[in-house]
Amino acid sequence: MVKCIIMGEINWLQFMDNQTILAYDDTAEQVAALHKMLVPARIYWLIDRFFIKGEPCADVGCGIGRDSAWLSEHGYRVIGIDASEGMLQQASQLYPNNFFVQDSLPLLEKQSDSSYMNVLCSAVIMHLVDDQIAIAITNLMRITALGGVIIISFRGTSSKDLRENxxxxxxxxxxxLIALFVQSGAELLHHEVDFQEGRGVEWTNIVFRKLPALVV
Ligand SMILES: C[S@@+](CC[C@H](N)C(=O)[O-])C[C@H]1O[C@@H](n2cnc3c(N)ncnc32)[C@H](O)[C@@H]1O
Known part of the structure; x- marks a missing residue:
């Protein structure tokens, strides 16, 4: 919980969906068994096409660290970031040579400004409540260096109450989402939607570049 003082009033904002993080903590082993088997080929294709080779990279919401390890094998210096202690334990066991840290969207408060040229945020932001998304975008942009690239992917759900397990x-x-990134100083590089028939869900992948400072 974070205390915000707005115009003399005190508001308490729940900055993370704790139920989601607890669910990941409680099922980390099962999630790891499943995620180990998945190869996000399309995300790797987007990384190959858009990321700035060899430059520092944050894998925000890294889960079991599979994509952090892939990035590392492909020449990137990468930090895997996740809010769930259980998922981070799985990541450290599976990929002991990689570096993982506990931090959370929307604030990413342990991350310094402009510290990454590449930011991957794959299958994470749909776990934020709606009014946190703009704050998350501000902070994803904050940690990205000028000229850096952000790949963001998310999926929908067919569940009526918007909860799955x-x-x-x-x-x-x-x-x-695109308007919020553009207002924060990004340009849109790529936008695609993919319907996954087997699971009946729609995946959206979007790529942005943080614009270099204006020269006047
Ligand atoms: C579906 S998994 C995706 C893992 C990995 N990025 C991938 O694509 O396989 C979602 C991950 O996001 C993490 N997560 C959920 N909410 C988060 C938040 N507010 N901040 C940071 N991580 C979060 C979860 O703990 C979980 O590890």
Whole structure:
């Protein structure tokens, strides 16, 4: 919980969906068994096409660290970041040569400004409640260096209460998300939507570049 003082009033904002993080903590072993088997080929294709080779990289919401390890094998210096202690334990066991740290969206308060040229945030932001998404975007942009690239992917849900096994799957409007990134100083490089028939869910992958400072 973070205390915010707004115009003399005290508001308490729940900055993380704790139920989602607890669900990941409680099922970390099972999630690891499943995620180990998955190869996010499309995400790796986007990384190959858009990331700035060899430059520092943050894998925000790294889960079991599979993509951090892939990035590392492909020449990137990478830090895997996740809010769930259980998932981070799995990551450290599976990929002991990689570096993982506990931190959370929307604030990413342990990450310094402009510290990464490449930011991957794959299958994470739908776990934020709607009013945290703009704050998350501000902070994803904050940690990205000028000229750096952000790859963001998220999926929808067919569940009526937007929960699957306790995890929140917020509905994210791509148009709003793109507008928020552009207002924060990014340009849109790529946007695609992929319907995964087997699971009946839609994946959206979007790539942004943080614009270099204006020269006047
Ligand atoms: C579906 S997994 C995705 C893992 C990995 N990025 C991938 O694509 O396989 C979602 C991950 O996001 C993490 N997560 C959820 N909410 C988060 C938050 N607010 N901040 C940081 N990580 C979060 C979860 O703990 C979990 O490890």
């Amino acid at each position: 306790g995890k929140l799957y917020s509905v994210i409007d791509s148009g709003r």
